[in-house]
Structures are given as structure tokens and as C-alpha cells.
Amino acid sequence: MKFCLLLLLCILPLSAQNYGLSNERPPAVTREFRAAWVATIYNIDWPTKKGLSAASQQAEARKILDKLVSLKMNAVILQVRPHADALYSSSLEPWSPWLTGTMGVSPGYDPLAYWIEQGHARGIEIHAWFNPFRALSNTSHSCSGNHISRTKPHVIKKYGSMLWCDPALPDTRSHALSVILDVVRRYDIDGVHLDDYFYPYPSGNLRFNDGKSPSQRRAYVDGFVSQLYSAVKKQKPWVRVGISPFGIWRPGVPSGIEAGVDSYEDLAADSRKWLKNGWVDYLAPQLYWRISPSKQSYSALLQWWRQQGSRPVWPGIATTRIHSSDDPGRPASEIINQISLSRTIGKNWVGHIHWSMAGLMKNQGGISDQLPKAYTQAVAVPPMPWLSKATPPTPKAGASISGDSTSIRWLKDNAAAKIAVQARYGNTWYTVAVVPSGLEKISIRAADAVALSSLDRFGNISAPKVLGKN
Numbered sequence: 001m002k003f004c005l006l007l008l009l010c011i012l013p014l015s016a017q018n019y020g021l022s023n024e025r026p027p028a029v030t031r032e033f034r035a036a037w038v039a040t041i042y043n044i045d046w047p048t049k050k051g052l053s054a055a056s057q058q059a060e061a062r063k064i065l066d067k068l069v070s071l072k073m074n075a076v077i078l079q080v081r082p083h084a085d086a087l088y089s090s091s092l093e094p095w096s097p098w099l100t101g102t103m104g105v106s107p108g109y110d111p112l113a114y115w116i117e118q119g120h121a122r123g124i125e126i127h128a129w130f131n132p133f134r135a136l137s138n139t140s141h142s143c144s145g146n147h148i149s150r151t152k153p154h155v156i157k158k159y160g161s162m163l164w165c166d167p168a169l170p171d172t173r174s175h176a177l178s179v180i181l182d183v184v185r186r187y188d189i190d191g192v193h194l195d196d197y198f199y200p201y202p203s204g205n206l207r208f209n210d211g212k213s214p215s216q217r218r219a220y221v222d223g224f225v226s227q228l229y230s231a232v233k234k235q236k237p238w239v240r241v242g243i244s245p246f247g248i249w250r251p252g253v254p255s256g257i258e259a260g261v262d263s264y265e266d267l268a269a270d271s272r273k274w275l276k277n278g279w280v281d282y283l284a285p286q287l288y289w290r291i292s293p294s295k296q297s298y299s300a301l302l303q304w305w306r307q308q309g310s311r312p313v314w315p316g317i318a319t320t321r322i323h324s325s326d327d328p329g330r331p332a333s334e335i336i337n338q339i340s341l342s343r344t345i346g347k348n349w350v351g352h353i354h355w356s357m358a359g360l361m362k363n364q365g366g367i368s369d370q371l372p373k374a375y376t377q378a379v380a381v382p383p384m385p386w387l388s389k390a391t392p393p394t395p396k397a398g399a400s401i402s403g404d405s406t407s408i409r410w411l412k413d414n415a416a417a418k419i420a421v422q423a424r425y426g427n428t429w430y431t432v433a434v435v436p437s438g439l440e441k442i443s444i445r446a447a448d449a450v451a452l453s454s455l456d457r458f459g460n461i462s463a464p465k466v467l468g469k470n
């Protein structure tokens with residue numbers, strides 16, 4: 001270990017002043033899950049339209065990831081299966097039409113693999129978002145021969161203008177599970193994410209015609225959620241499983257809350273049970289309403305959700321509703337205030353997810369200009385102590401200062417996924433970067449002292465290596 005450190009220090013610039021070991025104890029590295037959804041259906045977020053070249057799609061992906069880095073965010077929830085199709089190379093389902101304009105036609109590269117490569121190079125987690133049971137969002141869309149509506153027509157039910165895979169059928173559930181586990185096995189994703197489309201939302205007098213009671217439907221969905229969680233953990237235990245249900249569990253819960261949809265009855269989503277039973281690593285209820293009025297209060301709902309279980313609750317917040325037709329008077333400050341509340345309500349690891357990336361890319365209502373007020377430091381993703389409490393090794397590192405820059409180098413360790421870099425300016429420590437361990441070096445503004453810690457895939461953190469000016 002001493003030899004490795006001496007070797008590392010020897011490769012630092014000779015003209016620079018080296019830092020030496022310090023007995024200082026920096027504060028804990030800041031933690032928060034800061035993510036945004038990237039919806040691919042109807043080209044909501046990415047790609048911005050069908051039929052773009054591979055190079056243009058990739059350029060748009062890099063632009064999104066660079067925006068996340070610039071805002072000090074650390075994760076993206078990428079929709080990879082909008083309606084029984086794939087934004088990745090798959091032998092089970094056809095290429096998504098939102099890429100080329102035609103279902104089954106390859107875009108000429110593997111989008112999910114590209115997002116993972118580019119995201120991980122920037123220290124951004126990639127969570128793959130699946131719609132488990134929606135077969136087609138509109139029957140006017142043409143299907144390829146290997147779409148589930150053609151290969152397994154017995155599982156399909158028509159619901160208004162949509163096609164839906166009947167969750168009551170074992171073939172439906174096993175196919176969805178196979179598709180998700182195929183991605184977990186073949187791709188280096190950081191998370192599996194499901195939204196709230198277990199059963200379709202009520203539409204007028206339409207009802208899902210399966211002859212099943214609401215309690216029977218919930219049993220099918222509960223079984224699927226439980227099985228999914230266990231299967232993902234058996235394959236890759238560090239991959240987070242998250243679900244984003246409708247923001248209100250049931251109308252009147254908590255007291256005074258109103259809702260037009262009873263997700264427990266109408267969508268068969270007993271999301272409170274999933275949280276209580278630990279069938280998720282995080283729950284992201286879609287709390288798209290304002291802090292007031294009280295009938296759909298963001299803060300009242302978040303308080304209730306965080307009382308329902310011990311796993312993290314990271315609310316979805318409606319950034320794209322700023323000055324929108326849905327909420328014309330909503331200011332960007334509403335989102336800033338909701339982020340602040342997400343850090344103070346309840347006792348849990350903090351985090352939140354923006355709906356959606358388009359609002360951040362457009363700087364809707366000036367939100368991207370205001371976020372630096374809320375995102376003042378870099379952050380590491382929260383840990384998962386219910387899965388692992390291992391302590392990664394402290395990095396072998398050295399640092400030097402030259403002019404107005406501090407150069408930091410470390411030796412890559414396979415036990416470390418990321419390196420958290422803290423710096424002291426005067427009397428105050430800041431978390432200045434959380435970067436891939438394979439980067440092996442970083443330059444920051446000249447600091448009085450620096451500290452480096454290793455993070456593993458579960459979010460566990462090492463003791464810091466602290467270096468101060470000689």
C-alpha cells in the first residue's frame with residue numbers, strides 16, 4: 001500500500017506542491033437521489049422525434065446527460081419499454097417505433113447500451129423504466145410480426161384505443177418478467193423502474209373486461225411485484241427496484257385528500273403494501289400537485305407516504321407543469337420549495353425525481369437557472385443498508401496544488417464504483433464531485449484540504465483518505 005501511494009505521488013507534476021496525510025475528519029459525503037424521467041413514448045423527452053439518425057439520437061442523449069451533470073444530478077429514469085417494444089437489442093420484443101418511426105426497424109446501434117456507457121462515464125446512474133402490461137398505446141399504430149399482440153394474441157384485451165396484456169394470465173406476467181430480467185442480465189443498469197400502468201386508468205364508462213374483482217386483480221399485481229423484486233435481487237442484488245405509483249393511494253387517505261382515481265381499486269395498485277413489505281428499494285409516488293390547497297397537498301401526501309414503510313420515498317415532482325396549460329400559474333419556485341420539503345419531511349434517505357427531462361432541457365419557467373440554489377453540492381446516491389453494509393476500501397490517492405488548481409489522482413479499485421471528492425475551502429467542507437472510479441484523476445479549484453472516499457454499487461462508502469497542504 002505504501003509503495004502504491006509513493007508511486008502515485010511520483011507521477012504528480014514535479015512543480016506542484018504535494019498534499020500530505022491529514023488527521024482532519026470531514027463531514028459525511030452529501031447524499032440525495034436527484035433524477036429525472038426520460039420518456040420515449042410519443043418522443044416526449046428523447047429522441048425528440050422519430051427517424052433521427054443514430055448520430056443525432058446519440059448527440060441528444062449526450063446533451064441530456066451533460067445537463068444532468070451541470071445541474072449536479074445523479075440519475076436518469078430511461079423508458080426502455082413503452083408498449084411491449086424495446087429501445088435496446090432484444091430477441092424477445094421488437095425495436096420501438098419511437099426510434100425509427102417503424103416498429104421492428106433497428107436504429108443502427110443499441111440505445112440502452114449507449115446511454116449506460118455515456119451515463120456511467122459521467123457518474124450518472126441509468127435506471128431502465130418498463131411498462132409491464134401495456135401492449136399498445138393506440139390501436140392505430142402498426143405492429144411488427146414479433147409484437148406480443150401477434151405472438152401471444154390470447155393475452156391481449158382491447159381497452160378503448162389501447163391494447164392491454166391481461167395481468168390475470170400467467171403468460172402475461174411471465175413474459176413481462178422475462179423481458180425485464182433479460183435486461184438486468186445483459187445490461188449494466190443501476191435500477192429497474194416501473195410506472196403506474198398495471199391496469200389501465202378508467203376512461204369514461206369503460207371498464208377492463210376480465211371478469212375479475214378488484215381484490216383478485218391486486219393479488220395478481222402483488223404477486224408480480226414481489227416476484228420481480230426477488231428475481232432482480234437474485235440476479236444482481238445491487239440493482240435498485242423502484243416503482244412510481246399514482247400519488248394518492250386511496251381518496252381520503254390521508255384525511256381530506258381528494259382524487260379522481262382510486263389507484264387501489266381502479267389500477268390494482270396496493271403500493272402501500274409494496275412499501276411496507278419491502279418489495280421495492282424506493283417508491284416514487286407521482287406527487288404532481290402543489291403544496292397547497294390541502295385537498296391534494298404535496299407536503300401532506302409526502303408526509304403520509306414516508307410514514308408507510310422504512311424504504312425511501314422519493315416523490316415525483318411535476319417540473320413540466322411550470323407555466324403549463326395544466327397549471328398556468330405554477331412558478332418555478334414551487335418546485336424549489338418542493339425539493340426543500342423533500343429533504344425535511346419524514347425520516348428517510350432523501351431524493352426526488354423530476355417529471356420530466358424536457359422541462360429541465362427547456363429551462364421551463366427558469367427552473368434550470370433556479371436549481372443551483374437547491375443543488376449547491378454534488379451528491380452521492382443513498383445507500384441500501386437493507387441489502388449490504390459492506391465497507392469499501394479507502395482509496396489509495398495523492399494530490400498536489402499548482403496555481404489555482406488542485407490535481408487529485410487515485411488508483412482504481414474494482415471494489416469501488418465511484419469516488420466521492422470533498423474539498424475544504426477555509427473552514428468549510430464541500431462535496432465537489434462524485435465520479436466514476438475508473439476516471440482515476442480529477443482537477444478542482446485549489447483547496448486547503450481534500451478527502452476521497454470509495455462508493456460501491458450498493459452506495460456503501462469507505463472511510464475517507466484525507467490530504468492537507470504540507
